[in-house]
Amino acid sequence: MRNAKQRRRPFSVRFHILTFGCQMNVADGDWLTQSLVSRGWTETAESDAQVYVVTTCSVREKPEQKVYSLLGRLKAYVDRDPDVFVAVGGCVAQQIGEEFWNRFPFVRLVFGTDGTAMVPQALERLVADPALRVSLLDFLDHYPEREQPEGGAVQAQAFVNIMQGCDNFCTYCIVPFTRGRQKSRAAGAVVAECEALMQRGARELTLLGQNVNSYGQDKHGDGTSFADLLGRIAAIPGLLRLKFTTSHPKDIAPEVVTAFGALPSLCPQLHLPVQSGSDAVLKAMGRKYTRARYLQTVRDLRQACPHIALTTDIIVGFPGETVRDFEDTLELMREVGFESSFSFKYSDRPGVRAEKMDFKVPEEEKARRLAILQELQDRMTLESLAAQVGSETDVLVEGQSRMQDGEHVFWRGRDGGGRIVNFSSPAPDLTGRMVRVRIVDAKKHSLTGEIRGEPW
Ligand code: SAH
Ligand code: SF4
Ligand code: F3S
Secondary structure, three states: OOOHHHHOOOOOOEEEEEEOOOHHHHHHHHHHHHHHHHOOOEEOOHHHOOEEEEEEOOOOHHHHHHHHHHHHHHHHHHHHOOOOEEEEEEHHHHHHOOHHHHHOOOEEEEEOHHHHHHHHHHHHHHHHOOOOOEEEOOOOOOOOOOOOOOOOOOOOEEEEEOEEOOOOOOOOOOHHHHHOOOEEOOHHHHHHHHHHHHHOOOOEEEEEOOOHHHOOOOOOOOOOOHHHHHHHHHOOOOOOEEEEEOOOHHHOOHHHHHHHHHOOOEOOEEEOOOEOOOHHHHHHHOOOOOHHHHHHHHHHHHHHOOOOEEEEEEEEOOOOOOHHHHHHHHHHHHHHOOOEEEEEEOOOOOOOHHHHOOOOOOHHHHHHHHHHHHHHHHHHHHHHHHOOOOOEEEEEEEEEOOOOOOOOOEEEEEOOOOOEEEEEOOOOOOOOOEEEEEEEEEOOOOEEEEEEOOOO
């Protein structure tokens, strides 16, 4: 039975999701989209929506600020139609919580990671009752399973959460506070979701967690290790590519290292955030590995899989980082030869241990170090891309390339190492198909190729 208020909106609710932050937020947004669509809601352009869902990131100050400026922009839609409202989720929501209501009265739902599973029902209630506000900020003591959409096709690339939260408390990082303690999802549920995605058309799966290498090592695990989980998923028929992110170097098991040589669908790529090349800084960051151990892991990985593409995250200007420490980081980067890296200026986050540390590095010095580091990375990226020229590789097509010349249709995809490859083909739609491509040119951040043979 619908109540009177629900009858006021007999039409399909038009929603728009805006995502900031890491792939876990992207995956949450995808799930939410499917779940709302399965309830008869319609995804629409920003200017046309009645309900906005914003998933936020507070890992550094900059992404946090973006949320506030976005809410300022969305206010214009509320001014136009007072029934319009906003739901704010993710890490800033967890951190700021109901304070959002005071600053932005049109925010009628705040939800944290563990609340995501209940968002669709909460949004329905909010649409039905304009006087209501809802907050879903409690941490649960288990991984909250989400309803799985029954049917419908999915894209070739799909993401699967295998855990939530983080127990590492690196001294600079807010994530353990915003995402809560580590909670592994039951292996059976993960494998079942992977199988269902494959049946709906997925060909590549990316397993997600803040530290996938410690999957199963918390009290919520069912005894399955990350290496076992990889083995079970890699065995699903039809899976072309398996990837995972993010890995903490201290927890990578020898069985995961050797999996790179042993599981044919496991892509030869690994994002292994090093953060710094200086032992003193690594210690102050609470990372619990040394430079030497990181480099040994890299050697082991290359022994298991000689062509593995390694990428990383680096923070410059951590409190107390000297010029010498910074040079150690540059030196480590050269030694490993990262294909690419995400690098950041250290940013104070409220409540983390590093916030209270002495010897903060001045902003201009952090900027100087970041520029040097990024220039080195750009050179290394260009070199490793140039080394691909002349080779043949399999590319999973993600869609049309932004680079179009009016005469040919250009497609964009990735090789097994995660490198972006653009190539032209007259085929009507190659999205989600695999193609053999010969690499003919290297650009700053991508490769250009020529298609060989038939897509599959
Ligand atoms: N769980 C992942 C990383 C999550 S945050 C891991 O451990 O690898 C993504 C990246 O943001 C981190 O790897 C780190 O490089 C960066 N980061 C986190 N906190 C930061 C801070 N306070 N200042 C600058 N960069 C930070
Ligand atoms: Fe943050 Fe460290 Fe956890 Fe990564 S492992 S999310 S950097 S605390
Ligand atoms: Fe950002 Fe939270 Fe992800 S702080 S990086 S959205 S875990």
